[in-house]
Amino acid sequence: MKISVLREGTHCQSCHDCTARGFAICAALDKTKLRELAQLSRHVRFESGATVFAQANIATSFFSVHAGTLRLYKLLPDSRRQIVGFALPGDFLGLPGLPQHEFSADAIGRVTLCQFPKESFATFAENRPQLLRRMIELAGRELARAQEHMVLLGRRSAEEKIASFLIGWRDRLSGIGRGGEIMPLPMKRLDIADHLGLTIETVSRTFSKLERDGVIQSLASGVVLLDTPRAEALSAGIS
Amino acid sequence: MKISVLREGTHCQSCHDCTARGFAICAALDKTKLRELAQLSRHVRFESGATVFAQANIATSFFSVHAGTLRLYKLLPDSRRQIVGFALPGDFLGLPGLPQHEFSADAIGRVTLCQFPKESFATFAENRPQLLRRMIELAGRELARAQEHMVLLGRRSAEEKIASFLIGWRDRLSGIGRGGEIMPLPMKRLDIADHLGLTIETVSRTFSKLERDGVIQSLASGVVLLDTPRAEALSAGIS
DNA sequence: TCCGGCGATTGATCTGCATCAACAACATCT
DNA sequence: AGATGTTGTTGATGCAGATCAATCGCCGGA
Numbered sequence: 001m002k003i004s005v006l007r008e009g010t011h012c013q014s015c016h017d018c019t020a021r022g023f024a025i026c027a028a029l030d031k032t033k034l035r036e037l038a039q040l041s042r043h044v045r046f047e048s049g050a051t052v053f054a055q056a057n058i059a060t061s062f063f064s065v066h067a068g069t070l071r072l073y074k075l076l077p078d079s080r081r082q083i084v085g086f087a088l089p090g091d092f093l094g095l096p097g098l099p100q101h102e103f104s105a106d107a108i109g110r111v112t113l114c115q116f117p118k119e120s121f122a123t124f125a126e127n128r129p130q131l132l133r134r135m136i137e138l139a140g141r142e143l144a145r146a147q148e149h150m151v152l153l154g155r156r157s158a159e160e161k162i163a164s165f166l167i168g169w170r171d172r173l174s175g176i177g178r179g180g181e182i183m184p185l186p187m188k189r190l191d192i193a194d195h196l197g198l199t200i201e202t203v204s205r206t207f208s209k210l211e212r213d214g215v216i217q218s219l220a221s222g223v224v225l226l227d228t229p230r231a232e233a234l235s236a237g238i239s
Numbered sequence: 240m241k242i243s244v245l246r247e248g249t250h251c252q253s254c255h256d257c258t259a260r261g262f263a264i265c266a267a268l269d270k271t272k273l274r275e276l277a278q279l280s281r282h283v284r285f286e287s288g289a290t291v292f293a294q295a296n297i298a299t300s301f302f303s304v305h306a307g308t309l310r311l312y313k314l315l316p317d318s319r320r321q322i323v324g325f326a327l328p329g330d331f332l333g334l335p336g337l338p339q340h341e342f343s344a345d346a347i348g349r350v351t352l353c354q355f356p357k358e359s360f361a362t363f364a365e366n367r368p369q370l371l372r373r374m375i376e377l378a379g380r381e382l383a384r385a386q387e388h389m390v391l392l393g394r395r396s397a398e399e400k401i402a403s404f405l406i407g408w409r410d411r412l413s414g415i416g417r418g419g420e421i422m423p424l425p426m427k428r429l430d431i432a433d434h435l436g437l438t439i440e441t442v443s444r445t446f447s448k449l450e451r452d453g454v455i456q457s458l459a460s461g462v463v464l465l466d467t468p469r470a471e472a473l474s475a476g477i478s
Numbered sequence: 479t480c481c482g483g484c485g486a487t488t489g490a491t492c493t494g495c496a497t498c499a500a501c502a503a504c505a506t507c508t
Numbered sequence: 509a510g511a512t513g514t515t516g517t518t519g520a521t522g523c524a525g526a527t528c529a530a531t532c533g534c535c536g537g538a
Contacts (some may be wrong), residue, residue: 097375
């Protein structure tokens with residue numbers, strides 16, 4: 001595992017034309033407040049594999065993902081791993097009220113983040129209902145995703161899990177304007193396995209099966225959905 | 240499945256000495272605001288098995304649990320079920336921002352709730368940062384629980400699942416002042432199975448095994464933890 | 479060009495839990 | 509008391525996915 005490499009950041013100069021604006025926490029803010037919030041933040045960059053923060057460490061910052069993908073995961077003492085989610089541009093990391101990080105976060109490929117010192121962010125947000133409501137909205141969306149994922153982990157077959165994952169990933173990408181024919185999957189098979197409660201072998205076999213069945217096409221650059229209705233049916237748990 | 244029975248409620252007269260005060264959403268409010276909020280609410284009661292609301296229905300109310308236990312669950316089209324959690328006194332049900340319920344909720348035994356019309360609650364909360372921060376706190380706690388449950392569903396053995404469930408249940412009960420030697424388990428085996436991603440038979444067998452091993456004692460009125468350290472070790476994923 | 483490492487794939491075998499089945503314990507109704 | 513339904517337990521068997529193992533493709537470095 002590579003060691004975290006934190007490049008010194010600068011105050012964010014250009015929140016106004018930030019590509020993650022619109023889906024990020026800051027979508028709630030007008031120009032003036034945006035500038036104030038920007039004063040608190042710095043841009044930081046992490047190289048592939050770097051750990052942004054680790055579970056049970058004291059949380060001193062919040063983050064908003066600007067570019068790239070992260071895996072968010074929890075480890076058991078014997079090193080079993082559950083990836084609780086992947087973070088994409090616009091996702092907010094860290095929850096006020098809890099002193100420590102509830103999970104670890106690694107960069108998958110290069111990642112840039114807006115970093116906010118926890119204290120000053122909390123003070124800033126304290127009396128800004130717009131921002132607070134936005135945080136509730138993001139937390140609620142996250143919670144809904146978590147509950148949907150519990151259904152997947154508890155009650156679905158390997159094939160349904162993979163189909164569900166692909167459909168969900170497609171929807172998230174298109175939600176941030178990254179939809180397209182070829183759907184990039186920046187994470188490795190092991191990450192997918194640890195996200196879906198499977199092993200790499202089962203993930204691999206299931207990808208192969210879906211490809212044999214003409215549901216998907218697997219490329220080096222990503223996956224193409226050939227039979228979307230079939231994939232969506234599997235994802236919904238039909239058949 | 241029994242039909243939901245909603246007894247007509249009354250405005251809450253006695254929030255001041257409500258037994259769920261202190262852990263509920265209203266813990267954030269001072270006397271004056273509490274009275275104002277009480278004006279919006281009514282007490283409602285549901286009998287055992289009644290459905291408080293169903294997944295994908297338009298959410299017209301929020302609820303705060305006053306007494307009793309609920310199962311919160313999602314169904315797949317073929318009737319596979321995943322119980323995403325159990326709600327206890329103080330728990331808040333419903334998230335602003337999402338138009339529909341994300342899951343269904345049934346009473347386990349008799350339940351009483353504070354019901355808030357969604358619109359008026361939202362208006363009330365809109366510019367009350369204290370209340371908004373409290374909602375973030377509750378949502379965050381819920382999210383943390385959901386993530387911990389993903390680890391359980393994705394990466395743990397049946398025995399670990401049961402031990403984890405018992406330890407978690409003990410902690411939640413003691414968190415609302417209901418700790419005690421005998422831990423009541425109001426939900427049925429099928430509920431536990433659908434919560435942990437197991438079948439009733441496996442749940443039953445695992446309870447039997449834990450009892451044979453002297454970890455727990457199973458009574459009609461609940462469960463006694465005989466070997467708490469062992470249960471906690473299993474719960475933590477050690478051994 | 480060869481080598482070594484990493485990720486992915488595929489095959490063979492094993493196993494934890496699901497499934498199928500029978501029965502026990504207990505409550506409710508007639 | 510006997511009949512019926514509901515919940516829980518236990519046993520026998522089956523199977524989806526884990527585990528163990530071999531191989532392949534690819535990339536980067538010597």
